[in-house]
Amino acid sequence: MDQIIAATEPSGLRETLPIAVREFTEAAISANTRRAYRADLDHFLLWGGSVPSSAETIARYLSVHAERLSIATLARRLVSISKAHTSRGFPNPVTSDLVHLTMRGIRRVHGKPQRQSAALLVQDVRRMIAGFGDNPTDLRDRALILIGFAGALRRSELRAINCSDIARVPHGLLIQITRSKTDQEGNGRKIGIPYGRTVACPVLALEAWLARAQIGEGPIFRPIDRQGVIAETALSGEAVAHIIKRRAKAAGLDPTRYSGHSLRAGLATSAAEAGVPTWKIKAQTGHRSDAVLSRYIRDGEMFIQNAASVL
Incomplete structure (x- = not known):
């Protein structure tokens, strides 16, 4: 869990920052968003992922879960994994062509219209x-x-x-x-x-x-x-x-x-x-x-x- 928390903090240098700066950087991300980042990254890490990670590992993670998770959930996981890398100064493998092509293929094969709540007219x-x-x-x-x-x-x-x-x-x-x-x-x-x-x-x-x-x-x-x-x-x-x-x-x-x-x-x-x-x-x-x-x-x-x- 410590790795998850550290990876989702606004800065990889969090411990060296003044308290006031830490408070403002934490406030930049809502509590709900922070919890979502941690839950998503938790799933990736428990599967066997790591931070930093490679594009190949992330593409494999997506392919393994393509039939188990919705496309919206996979897309959100990528945002969390991306944030974990950029916030700690690591190169971001999520932006690679391999990951983009993998997600595009998943959308073509498993894509369904997003279910929306009906409007009350x-x-x-x-x-x-x-x-x-x-x-x-x-x-x-x-x-x-x-x-x-x-x-x-x-x-x-x-x-x-x-x-x-x-x-x-x-x-x-x-x-x-x-x-x-x-x-x-x-x-x-x-x-x-x-x-x-x-x-x-x-x-x-x-x-x-x-x-x-x-x-x-x-x-x-x-x-x-x-x-x-x-x-x-x-x-x-x-x-x-x-x-x-x-x-x-x-x-x-x-x-x-x-x-x-x-x-x-x-x-x-x-x-x-x-x-x-x-x-x-x-x-x-x-x-x-x-x-x-x-x-x-x-x-x-x-x-x-x-x-x-x-x-």
Whole structure:
């Protein structure tokens, strides 16, 4: 394990650096990313790999696991192995032609379309919240689903919202997203949540939940136990995903098709279907590039002026 930890540190000279420098270099990589690097490298080392390694060894590692691991997992392992070499000043065998050709061949032989969580479209969201009561759990879940959809929020962003992140304005709410998956430096961004034109209004749903739960500070989305006691802490990301799956199932949808990402994907797809310009969708979702967003845009626009509509 010591070899794994040393290989994934930001610098091979870590022990000689001043404490303050060590702290900042460690902060450059998130804890989750650091754990992923170590787990991936652990697998490589336990198989018989080493750091430094040769291109031939890495190519053989890939070929041995080509049928056992997904292509996405193999690609992530290469990133971790690459980081282990560059962070310690070793030549990087991952960039070799041999490794690139091996991965290209694996993709051609074993490649499959990446499975994505289904998008919860606006009609699905309305179906999910239909019949919700005024008990605390229903009020919380209604607000969580509608705010998550309207804000195109990741589950990590949704659970992290605090009362201090919300500002009431005449047109609805401004929510400060302090940190997200693509904003590790914590620059933050603001999103607007307008009043809805139907009973599925995210602003009113959130106000109803906060009033009932008497939440004036701290996390806005919290666990509720079987006795109806509302916790002081925030929901976990897993709990957010569980709520979405459970409510999807209750609405007659297949819960295995949905995840914590489904609300975010649903807003992007539904907005594209409604003809909202790409730049406006991008402003709400926070996508930095068009590459990922374009998948949702294509899905949403697939039936707009479809050539088969002449039938």
